[in-house]
Amino acid sequence: MTFYLIGIDGGGTSCRAAVAAPDGRILARAKSGPANILSDPETALSNIADAARAAFREAGLDPDTIAKARAVLGVAGHNVGDAVEYVKRWLPFAAADIESDGLIALQGALGDQDGSVAILGTGTIYVSRHREEVQYAGGWGFTIGDLGSGARIGHSLLQESLLVHDGIHDPSPVVSTVLSEFNNDAREIVEFARQAKPGEFGRYAPRVFEFAERGDAVAARLLKDASLTVDEALDLLVARGTKKICLLGGLAPFYRSWIAPRHQSLLAEPEGDALTGAVALAVARFGRRPEAMA
């Protein structure tokens, strides 16, 4: 019996799927809407199925045969318990494993090598693998985690703008852009921040990097604080034996020059993306060992 493999990279803004032959050769890719299994499992299930069917169609395959396929899904919020079990039960595949978005990113970036990835985006999470053992650090979300993330950098910029507004800190160009955006009204900034989701704070992060490049002292201080938290996490990865680190996520290119000199020689370009990683895990679990199928 021939069956296909599916890799899914499910995120808060979109869900990507790839269909592959049992040997892992990717036949087609496709994309659908958000797949956050924690905040909205029904929509996630529907978009996961849509992306998979679209990939099958794109490959010239009958979309209904996704029901015979084996899949590995990488999803944000996978470590939050009940939602995973619920989604797993209702997935339209013959067999499926749900993993963290961090693990499929690691597999995509490093292939089967040992090493680590630092995913620096709206949030931050660190994943390392040594001799089959996978370990995580960070990734606890905006409220008391995700240090160094875009959301935290944006948050620190807005906080700084209030200190400048009150006269407690000296002004700087990057802070002035924020103050004029909010009509120099501290109450508007506070109101925005009270409602803002992590992604909305995170939209300020690239601006902080850009102004720091141009010599803005406040932007540079905020990024020095942020990179310190990243370097502390990288120290942990190194202590665990990592000899290769890939920076991933939207802020990776921005962060590259801010990483401490002691880590620069460990930084490497990723081999592939998270979707490639999901497919590779599907091959390892379902492609080469058909006897392990459910």
Place this chain on the structure above:
Amino acid sequence: MTFYLIGIDGGGTSCRAAVAAPDGRILARAKSGPANILSDPETALSNIADAARAAFREAGLDPDTIAKARAVLGVAGHNVGDAVEYVKRWLPFAAADIESDGLIALQGALGDQDGSVAILGTGTIYVSRHREEVQYAGGWGFTIGDLGSGARIGHSLLQESLLVHDGIHDPSPVVSTVLSEFNNDAREIVEFARQAKPGEFGRYAPRVFEFAERGDAVAARLLKDASLTVDEALDLLVARGTKKICLLGGLAPFYRSWIAPRHQSLLAEPEGDALTGAVALAVARFGRRPEAMA
């Protein structure tokens, strides 16, 4: 015509009222439930009236005569616009001014002298007065303000506990108390923090001070960071000409020894409390100048 003056100190946990003769002599005090005009104006209005009536009763006066009284109210969140106008319209007094809790605290602490108060509690706000001019700094709430507050100190402790949990930071006794309270389960800490109100974070603050006293290095580092934000705000007060600063609020006694040496000689004990300050403002506005009444 004889009328009485009322001072109100309305806070998020209780509302206190004092009734005074037109010369400011306090006849009685009383207390009722929460009066947060921003989050729940109806309950605030009801508790303000209840506290005032109870004070009148306590003084042997007919509680219905609050309708002829003139009041000054100090309330948290007074600077947030519409709620103040709404509450002012429905207050059961002949005339009333609504001021910030910071201003009545300043009046209570300093009387008619120039100087400043630093209110260090669940939140932080700084109020200074020089030659009739009153200026504020801080007090913008937990999300992107209230640096150095109990809520922010508690938040930093919980954040630290995740870093220790992940192995990024070294453990310390104060962090261990948090981890065991949450069964060493990072997810429990995250879940608590996602739901926690500022007051719930703030309940951890005294513990941080206590452990720092006993030599806990992590607690000391968190408090060094927190006191830096307080000292920066005090620098602003000094730059504005303050020669006397009263530390107020639940954390004032804890903070005293953490304030930088350059500010220690400016610290002074408050003359009276916020309720006394509200009555004093009522005397100034309504007691001595009956022609200014509404």
